[in-house]
Amino acid sequence: MRRLLAVTFGISVLAALGLGAGSAHAGLLGCRYPAASQPFAQWGDDASYVPVPGGSFEYSAGWKLSGGAQIVNGNEPFYLGSSGDSHSLLLPPGSSALSPAVCLQILTPTIRAVGSSSNGTGVAITLYTRTLLGLAVLPTAGWMGLGTSWDASTVEPFLLQNVLGLLNLNSANIYFRFTPVGDETVQLDDVYLDPFLAR
Numbered sequence: 001m002r003r004l005l006a007v008t009f010g011i012s013v014l015a016a017l018g019l020g021a022g023s024a025h026a027g028l029l030g031c032r033y034p035a036a037s038q039p040f041a042q043w044g045d046d047a048s049y050v051p052v053p054g055g056s057f058e059y060s061a062g063w064k065l066s067g068g069a070q071i072v073n074g075n076e077p078f079y080l081g082s083s084g085d086s087h088s089l090l091l092p093p094g095s096s097a098l099s100p101a102v103c104l105q106i107l108t109p110t111i112r113a114v115g116s117s118s119n120g121t122g123v124a125i126t127l128y129t130r131t132l133l134g135l136a137v138l139p140t141a142g143w144m145g146l147g148t149s150w151d152a153s154t155v156e157p158f159l160l161q162n163v164l165g166l167l168n169l170n171s172a173n174i175y176f177r178f179t180p181v182g183d184e185t186v187q188l189d190d191v192y193l194d195p196f197l198a199r
Helices: 002-019 161-167
Strands: 064-066 070-073 087-091 096-098 102-105 110-117 122-131 134-145 171-180 186-194
Touching: 087 096, 087 171, 110 122, 110 134, 122 186, 134 171, 171 186
Parallel strands: none
Antiparallel strands: 064 096, 070 087, 087 186, 096 171, 102 171, 110 186, 122 134, 122 171
């Protein structure tokens, strides 16, 4: 019964999505991304990633911050984005940050960042898509593990192929919401997406 409800919900969401407005980087015919790189190679990860829009947090770039989340001075120490970067995202308890729209395809994605967590756990990730009624949560979520000091996060995959494949759509606009859990404080920087599942 739960599986049937999830499928029914996914079909409703994607039907509404198909009627909504797209962007230059999204649509039903595929996604276009900036040039890929291997920013996490020093951690033994040779997958090709593209930056999530505004994920260096040098400016807000469409991120929606709530509950005390803010862009602060102080970059992650590895400078994956640029040696000139100087800011990062601070997520105190009870806050959240919603990314700009990211175009994703059926066999995607994995997400990774540099960050830290005050209690050494991680940050919860909820996925949304935009429908005629506004943002709707998708029946998939994730958890990106973090240490207590700046380091690369764990690699977090999302099972979107079962959602986007319901109507045989090639792609959709997805939003990522990052939320600390309990009383932890999280700091994030240089958020990247592997849109090709190339690992």
